[in-house]
Amino acid sequence: MSNSYILSPFKSSSHTHAHCLGSALSKAESTCAERGLRLTRLRRRVLELVWGSHEPVKAYDILDSLHDNSRRAAPPTVYRALDFLRQEGFVHKIESLNAYVGCGEPGHSNAGQFLICSGCSAVAELDDVDIINMIASKARQLGFVVQDHTIEVQGLCAECQEKGL
Amino acid sequence: MSNSYILSPFKSSSHTHAHCLGSALSKAESTCAERGLRLTRLRRRVLELVWGSHEPVKAYDILDSLHDNSRRAAPPTVYRALDFLRQEGFVHKIESLNAYVGCGEPGHSNAGQFLICSGCSAVAELDDVDIINMIASKARQLGFVVQDHTIEVQGLCAECQEKGL
DNA sequence: ATTGATATGTTATAATATAACATTTATTGT
DNA sequence: ACAATAAATGTTATATTATAACATATCAAT
Ligand SMILES: [Zn+2]
Ligand SMILES: [Zn+2]
Ligand SMILES: [Zn+2]
Ligand SMILES: [Zn+2]
Numbered sequence: 001m002s003n004s005y006i007l008s009p010f011k012s013s014s015h016t017h018a019h020c021l022g023s024a025l026s027k028a029e030s031t032c033a034e035r036g037l038r039l040t041r042l043r044r045r046v047l048e049l050v051w052g053s054h055e056p057v058k059a060y061d062i063l064d065s066l067h068d069n070s071r072r073a074a075p076p077t078v079y080r081a082l083d084f085l086r087q088e089g090f091v092h093k094i095e096s097l098n099a100y101v102g103c104g105e106p107g108h109s110n111a112g113q114f115l116i117c118s119g120c121s122a123v124a125e126l127d128d129v130d131i132i133n134m135i136a137s138k139a140r141q142l143g144f145v146v147q148d149h150t151i152e153v154q155g156l157c158a159e160c161q162e163k164g165l
Numbered sequence: 166m167s168n169s170y171i172l173s174p175f176k177s178s179s180h181t182h183a184h185c186l187g188s189a190l191s192k193a194e195s196t197c198a199e200r201g202l203r204l205t206r207l208r209r210r211v212l213e214l215v216w217g218s219h220e221p222v223k224a225y226d227i228l229d230s231l232h233d234n235s236r237r238a239a240p241p242t243v244y245r246a247l248d249f250l251r252q253e254g255f256v257h258k259i260e261s262l263n264a265y266v267g268c269g270e271p272g273h274s275n276a277g278q279f280l281i282c283s284g285c286s287a288v289a290e291l292d293d294v295d296i297i298n299m300i301a302s303k304a305r306q307l308g309f310v311v312q313d314h315t316i317e318v319q320g321l322c323a324e325c326q327e328k329g330l
Numbered sequence: 331a332t333t334g335a336t337a338t339g340t341t342a343t344a345a346t347a348t349a350a351c352a353t354t355t356a357t358t359g360t
Numbered sequence: 361a362c363a364a365t366a367a368a369t370g371t372t373a374t375a376t377t378a379t380a381a382c383a384t385a386t387c388a389a390t
Contacts, residue, residue, distance in 0.1 A: 010307065038356080040368070059346070074371060079347065084368095095260040096315045098346065098377095113300070115309045128303055131296075135278070135318060138293055142175065143323030144280045150261045150317040153300060158308030203387085205337070224377070239340060244378065249337095263346095263377065 003129035007112055008104030010124045010157045011054060024051045024102050028090045031106055037088065046081035047102070050091050055121040056099030094123065096152045101125075113151040119160025168294035172277055173269030175289045175322045176219060189216045189267050193255045196271055202253065211246035212267070215256050220286040221264030259288065261317045266290075278316040284325025 011020070028047055032039040039047075049062045059078050066073040082100055085091035089106040093099070094114060101123045103112070112125040136146045156165060176185070193212055197204040204212075214227045224243050231238040247265055250256035254271040258264070259279060266288045268277070277290040301311045321330060 004303065006307070010309070038368080040355095042369075075347065076349090076371085077369070080369075095317075115304055115307065117309070118312060124307060124309070126303065131299055131303060134296055134299055135316075138169065138291065138296060139280055139318060139320065142171065142280065142289060143326070144175070144282070144289070144318075144320050145326060146318055146320040147283060148319040150315065150319075151300075152260075152315040153304060153309075153311055154313040154315075155304065155309050155311040161308070161310060203336080205386095207338070240378065241340085241380090242338070245338075 005105070005108065005127040007108055007125040007127050008054070008102075008123070010115075010117070010122055010159070013120070013159060017053065020054070020102075020104075021048065021051045024090070024104070027106055028085075028088075031088065031090075035088070042077065043081045043084055046078060047085055047090055050082075050085070050100050051102040054101070054123055056094045056097050056101045056116075056123060058099050062100075092125070094152060095150050096154075111149055111151075113153065115153050115155065115157075117157040117160055118154055119156050119163065119165035122157060124157070170270070170273065170292040172273060172290040172292050173219070173267075173288070175280075175282070175287055175324070178285070178324060182218065185219070185267075185269075186213065186216045189255070189269070192271055193250075193253075196253065196255075200253070207242065208246045208249055211243060212250055212255055215247075215250070215265050216267040219266070219288055221259045221262050221266045221281075221288060223264050227265075257290070259317060260315050261319075276314055276316075278318065280318050280320065280322070282322040282325055283319055284321050284328065284330035287322060289322070 011017070025044070025047065028044075029039055045066065046062055049065050050057050059075070059082060063073055063075060063078045066078065082091060086093060086100075089103055089108075089110060091100050092103055092112065092114070094101055094116065097116070101114070104125055105127075109127045112127050113131055115124040115126070117123070131151070132149070135149065139146050176182070190209065190212065193209075194204055210231065211227055214230050215222050224240070224247060227247075228238055228240060228243045231243065247256060251258060254268055254273075254275060256265050257268055257277065257279070259266055259281065262281070266279070269290055270292075274292045277292050278296055280289040280291070282288070296316070297314070300314065304311050
């Protein structure tokens with residue numbers, strides 16, 4: 001299945017998440033270096049907060065986590081950082097949740113397909129050419145040319161099914 | 166292609182939209198009658214406003230159109246009507262736009278797949294079993310069981326391509 | 331008419347996001 | 361190193377989207 005990439009799989013609840021976080025940060029760092037972009041302290045902190053788990057994070061929760069002993073940051077602070085991270089593909093917005101999730105393979109593609117567990121809230125990301133091609137082909141039969149897509153699938157991950165959720 | 170339903174096709178810009186509107190209202194009326202539900206004056210007006218075109222409509226635009234010479238209605242008025250209409254499948258929310266669009270075949274299924282033209286904003290709705298099955302099958306390979314989905318595809322309709330948009 | 335359920339009105343507020351402009355920090359050219 | 365420029369962040373205000381809580385009105389059936 002060479003045309004079906006799992007950009008972020010569901011991880012066992014006992015996995016070492018520090019590895020996910022470290023990997024995401026180092027990918028972002030090297031990608032920014034390649035592209036001549038600045039992964040500033042703020043952008044890095046926001047990326048860390050988004051990658052705090054595999055669950056989508058709300059912009060205002062990030063905002064609340066950003067305080068430096070002084071007062072709370074203002075919304076544009078976090079939205080600008082999120083805009084940058086989304087533009088560079090380090091973070092995706094889950095439209096059906098108004099929340100943001102880290103991308104497991106930045107640079108792989110701009111738009112993935114997201115599986116969202118209604119039990120544990122974890123998100124997995126695919127980039128599946130079969131799905132994309134089928135949608136493009138069905139759309140084309142109606143004369144429609146695809147530019148982008150928002151594909152968010154709600155359901156239960158394997159672990160949550162076992163728990164009987 | 167019996168397993169691919171076009172619930173709302175793209176209509177030519179010169180089509181007689183009063184037919185779409187009339188059809189949607191009469192379907193809603195008969196469906197409510199069957200189900201013992203009340204398509205009240207307010208709900209009917211909101212449905213008419215959503216069906217004012219094939220473009221998604223914003224909740225607050227509906228709100229602004231609801232004035233009866235007296236003062237503007239309050240948000241819960243329109244959100245409650247939209248909740249009812251969505252629950253009964255007469256209206257869908259387009260998550261990527263925070264806007265609402267009429268359903269061409271209420272009762273056919275709960276979740277369709279939406280093609281959204283970035284030229285004219287028109288929306289077409291599919292209920293394509295091939296797409297749904299493929300997504301369910303890909304998800305299942307990861308142990309994920311699908312409950313629902315949000316599929317919104319951005320691109321250009323045939324008419325807008327001809328216009329060079 | 332009385333009752334209970336459903337729907338709507340009303341006020342306030344929560345949650346999400348952007349506009350506009352000031353200030354700071356980093357980069358570039360000299 | 362210095363000034364000029366560009367990029368990023370801070371700050372204040374406001375726009376947009378949506379819900380909570382409770383009061384009133386309407387409807388359906390006894
Ligand atoms: Zn992890
Ligand atoms: Zn789960
Ligand atoms: Zn029409
Ligand atoms: Zn179009």
